Amino acid sequence: MENLPAIEVLSLHKAFGENRAVQGVSFEVGQGEIFSLLGPNGAGKTTTISMLSCLLRPDDGDARIMGHSIRSDGNGVKSALGVVPQDIALYEDLTARENLSFWGKMYGLRGSALKKRVDEVLDIIGLRERANERVGKYSGGMKRRVNIGVALLHKPKVIYMDEPTVGIDPQSRRNILDSVVALKDQGMTVLYTTHYMEEAQELSDQIGIMDHGQMIANGTHDELVKLVGGQTRIDLTVNAEPQRILGAWQSVEGVEQASVEDEKISLLVADSNLVLPHLFEAATRQSMRITSVDIREPNLEAVFLHLTGRALRD
């Protein structure tokens, strides 16, 4: 059991009429890892999560959650995982404590064990003091925290979080990201979907990039970045004709590619720290001044652009 992958997805397929929402998605998440599914809206992330939660039956393929098949052992799957849905799914006319108690019962908790766990979860989400207020009176961020708390009640081995930071303030977002890391520290496996590459980059042990229902890349952040060669892009503008300096900069050691577009010079370099001083020297020698510098480290945005030809937020 200890060596089992927490999540093992085997060629999942799901179509809604003509729309092939998920097409042969496969990946594996080890126990205690955070795996982010990154992709634009409509990429198939939520459909994948829905199948893994047994909310949707796959047309083809299977997945095992802590060894339980989503096709043949729905109850086993549901007992092993906690789901934080994209939308806040709480009873707004009940208090936070009442919500947690009710959901705890749905996960089979009863009596003093339930009461104790509800108190623990209220501490985890930082709402013990306001536990007896109706959820409808909470801010968006507080609701999100209760939304997460519900999924933690039965101490699941695996937790799915479907875009939990959508539409909330920066402080609540920070709290949620910290809580995801805390869950990992407690040994939970987290499957996290997002369309914010910064979140995926910060949190994940592994990242799967989805587009049009397919997993187009899968690996650690460094592995994915290498797909675009690991080069840093530097965009510069000068107070003279760009073509005058282009040749000099092309000959600087470390510059691998140079081009001019719309009065802006773009360079692809291996290490911007080494190259930049030489660029300034070359410009000074030609009595030119650099008026702006924009350094772009290789990131998931670039990876997505490289793989699809589109920006992640298109």
Add this chain to the structure above:
Amino acid sequence: MKAFDIALKDMTRSFRSFFAVVFMFGVPLMVTGMFYLMFGNIAQNGGFDLPRTAVVIANLDEGGPEFQVNPKNIPGGRAAKTMGDLVVNILQSDEMADLIEVRFAADAVSARAAVDSQQAQVALIIPPDFSEQFADIEKGKAVIEFYQDPTLTIGPAIMRSILERFMDGMSGVKIAVNVFLDDASTEDYAQTGILVQQYLDESLAQSDDVEAELLDVRTPVSAKQSQAEEKQNILLTIIGPIMGGMLVFYAFYTGTSVAQSILKEEEERTLPRLFTTPTSQATILTGKLLSVFLTVLVQVTVLLLAAHLMFGIQWGDLGAVALAAVGIILTASSFGVFVNSFLKDTKQGGVVFGGVLTVTGMMGMIKIFAMNSAIAKTMGDTVSLLVPQGWAIRGLMQAMQGEPFGAVLFTVLIALAWSAAFFIVGVLRFNRRYV
């Protein structure tokens, strides 16, 4: 157990909604209270004064047999030479003065005209051959024309009740006369008068309260009641059915409203989340249905008790009322599930609440508002039984009127048949949708 948890959660949410509580308990009691205040002068010692009914009488009776009625046996000690006089004298008695205001018309046309012009609520036209027909033991048919304003119910109903009571008594006399004359082989009209006198001796005039004797006021309490209590019972015969109707109408409203929580939870995304827990879909649906049933159960129980305590309504024998209540609860719950199973979302609920529930509810209640008019009552009985509310109301009314347990059971069984059909269709549709 989880089904009960789901039901308990739903009930907590329902009873926490001010709007829902007002509609469940406040509105039915308030509407009934308005009727209570309208019809009862409860501010004054709990007494009850109905508005006097204006009656115009055209007594055209030309007489027939010579009556030998002792004036002491006629209200007011007045003379009565004809059957028509007898009717008039009774209606003019002091005891009737609180209920009716009598005027006279010279002929039938002017009597009817008085009603048409709303100067009177009822016209009584006693035909010229009334006494003669009464005295004709073999073929005679003594009929009083009862002409009323069709827009009114209570005043004419009281008049009708008085007359029916009187004529029923007279029919008894007539049978007695028939038997007597068969035995005596005589056609002496005077014998008829003697028998009429005997009837009056034994029933009407010997009573201290002719009004109470003539009014057929049903009461479930067998003990002898005071005059104030009897008057209060008149009020209750009006208020009881109205409260019963309100109870059924709003029980159906609650059933539909609570059953809508299935759709509401889908929209709030809590239903999909429930499906991600290790709780079977059958358990979730059972819990939702249980919440509908239990909420209506609480509502009906509270309303029955509250109406009894607030208005003194006697619902009848406990067993029969409990049976009728079960019919109401199951029919209202299953109807709610049935109706909601056809809705896409809660937005369509407005149409249901405004349309289906109101129309079917009003159809079911026709029986109550038409009960003071014979023709309307017959029509109302038929129309109301086309909808489940009608059967629910019928069971409760039967219990109130002290009808045999078997009759209530029969009605409730039919209501349960409606319930079963609604429940099966509703559950099948929801199952197809979610499971």
